[in-house]
Amino acid sequence: MKKRLTAAACAAWMILTLIVPAGCGQAERSEQPENGQTQESVSLPGQEPEETEQDSSVVQEPEEAASETLTAGVYQYHLETAEKSWSASNGEEACTVALEYPVFEGESPAEAAINEYFQQWAEEKLAAYETSEFVQEALEMRESGEYTIPAYSDDYAVEEVTVAQGVISIRMDNYLYLGGAHGMPGRENHIFSEADGSQISLPELLSLSEDEINELARAAFLARIEEKHPEDGFFEDAAETISAKTDFISQSWLSREGVVFYTQPYEAGPYAAGFIEVTLTWEQLGL
Structure with missing residues (x-):
């Protein structure tokens, strides 16, 4: 039987469930805690980072954050980037977030509403890392001096911005590295109304229930498994996994052609297969 999850992958998923918004963080900080064990610095685009001789973190300058139109x-x-890093008392970098x-x-x-949403998203996400196991474990490992692995990291990138069916859809991919041979990729998708920027769920957009969407996505995956595409690399029991799956909505994003549903690495295929995807066109979805 194929080995589905490496130790690194398991740890990655546990960490991902812990890093959730937990209130607004500070936009800029450079300080040395009283115990002298860590150094940290953070800067959000549009704000000047404070320079100190003690701070060994690398902070992105605001003018470097803005990219081409x-x-x-x-x-x-x-695109702009909010970055933060944590270092051990000896100045060695323990982990970074972008x-x-x-x-x-x-x-x-x-x-205006979308911009306000993502500004708060970045602030709250950075604040959530402060007390996360992701940061605490990285600092403990660096302080112990027993490990020489690269710094932990969690990097988010905007991969798709799609305008279709009266909404603006933004897909963000992240890569979480916790040591080992490789990290774990992840995704999140945000859908906003073109009218006022309010968030819209996929069932609201499609005028379908969650069960109806799951049924359509499940049928599309099972059909692809039957077609036997070698590049997909489905596990032998992938059909059983797909048949029992009920969270297709949380693993979807919008393209100009329709709604793309995907499985996570190790879920229905090996890590090397990446995100295995199927697309239901707008016409197939009745739009």
Whole structure:
């Protein structure tokens, strides 16, 4: 029987469930705790980071955060990154976080609402790392001096901005590294109304129930398994896994063609297969 999860993969999923928004964090900080064990620094785009001789963290300068102007439908946007790093008392870097997010350049209510959402998203996510096992474990390992693995990291990148069916969809991919041969990839998708920037769920967009969406996605995956695409690398019991799966909505994103559903690495295929995807077109979904 194939080995589904390595120790690193298991740890990665546990950490991902722990890092959730927990209130607004500080936009800028550079300090040495009283116990002298860690150093940290954080800067959000548009704010000047404080320079200190003691701070060994690398902070992205605001002017470096803004990238070229990109286009999605009638909208223009650029990408900014909120970064933070933690170092041990000897100055050795223990872990880093980089959160890339879009900043829309127009003045419509929807664009203003989306920008406000992602500014808060970045602040709250950085604040959540403060007490996470991800950071605490990385610092403990560095302080012990017993490990020489690269620093832990969690990097988010905006991969898809899609305008379709009256919504703006933003897919963000992340890569969580906790030592070992490789890290674990992850995804999250956000859907906003073009009218006012409010968040919309997939069932609301499709006017279908969760059960109906799960049934459609499940059928598409089972059909692909039957077609036997070698590049997918499905496990022998992938059909059983898909038949029992009920969380297709949380593993989906929007393209111009339709809704893309995917399985996580190790879920229905090996790590090397990555995200195995099927697409249901807007026409297939009745739109």
